[in-house]
Amino acid sequence: MTDSTALPQRVLVYGGGRMGAGIAHAFVAAGSSVEVVERDSASASAAVERVGGSLRKAADKGTLTEDPDTVLRRLTVSTSAHPEHGDVELAIEAVPEDLELKRSVFQRLEEALPHAVLATNTSSLSIDSIASGLKAPERFIGLHFFNPVPTSDLVEVVLGARTSAGLAEDARGWVAALGKTAIVVRDSPGFASSRLGVAIALEAMRMVQEGVASAADIDTAMTLGYRHPVGPLRTTDLVGLDVRLAIAEHLARELGPRFEPPQLLRDKVAAGELGRKTGQGFYAW
Incomplete structure (x- = not known):
């Protein structure tokens, strides 16, 4: 298992589709506790199945050193981001590439998680545009994972105009702790990849x-x-x-x-x- 000392211990992933499930896989496999938020109970159950299936495939290939069921116990699902989740350190959004949808997600997350780092998995939208309605854009960053997340080696760390320098360094450490390589790019159309x-x-x-x-x-x-x-x-x-x-x-x-x-x-x-x-x-x- 990857050394988790540099990882957030509590991670929330907003969206449990293919990308969200892959991101959840990466963090639970590395030792974090992860909550996946979905729109309804059926979607939440499907997200658990995606992560569980992905973990079992990793175990079959010898890339997961723990028992998949043991790893899966670090995963929970819910249908809303509740204000009492104050111990969440990192919240990652993985919803479709729709600017207004992402803005609305982060406005809810900022209110519900006043101390968490907020990260978008967008592959092309301006992170400054997504963060335009936030009160604390300095704790907002882009973490662009690649599909399939569990086997991909790259994460783009995308810096907004007001992303704090310390957060940029923290993000590089998280990516390294996941066993992946970070490249750092400034907010620009399509980033690098x-x-x-x-x-x-x-x-x-x-x-x-x-x-x-x-x-x-x-x-x-x-x-x-x-x-x-x-x-x-x-x-x-x-x-x-x-x-x-x-x-x-x-x-x-x-x-x-x-x-x-x-x-x-x-x-x-x-x-x-x-x-x-x-x-x-x-x-x-």
Whole structure:
């Protein structure tokens, strides 16, 4: 088990979908007690199943040194963030990429958890915009985890204009204690990873649209020619074509037409071909 001395002992994860469950997995496996907040009891139960299944897979692969059921006892779920959770040290939001939704979540969390560090897992939205309604933006930071969280080695630590310097150092320590590597970026559209990843993926889509090569051959060019572990189109299927489209549209608004989504991406999303989660994207799953 990772040394937990630098980790928050009590963590709240707001949202128990794939990303939220992955973040919860990372912290409970490292020794933290984690509460996942979901919108209703059915969603909360599903979050427990996600985390439990993920822990069992890790144990089967030999990457979890404790019994999965023992680790899972450090996880609780609820359907609201209550003010009495005053001992929560870190609250991480993992809800869909909707600015107003995230703002409303953090306004509730700031009131409920007056002493906790507040962190967003956004992959592209401005953290200063998300924090615009907060009374204490100095305790707000971006912690951009990558999917699948348990096996990903990277976390982007995103600093807002008013994030305290001490919090930035604490966040680097937490990431290290999770056994991952932190990169530190300032708040800017797409940060470092999404901006570069989406740029490559959009060009790959244009190449498919223009008949330059098949999706599989384009991905092979990047995995064998440039040593990318996964090609940009398969990655898009894993992330979700709808997610990639939303990020591309946001970057196009912020950075200009070089991020304009190709028609092929729009057509696939309109047809419900969203990648692995629907069984069809650039590949059949």
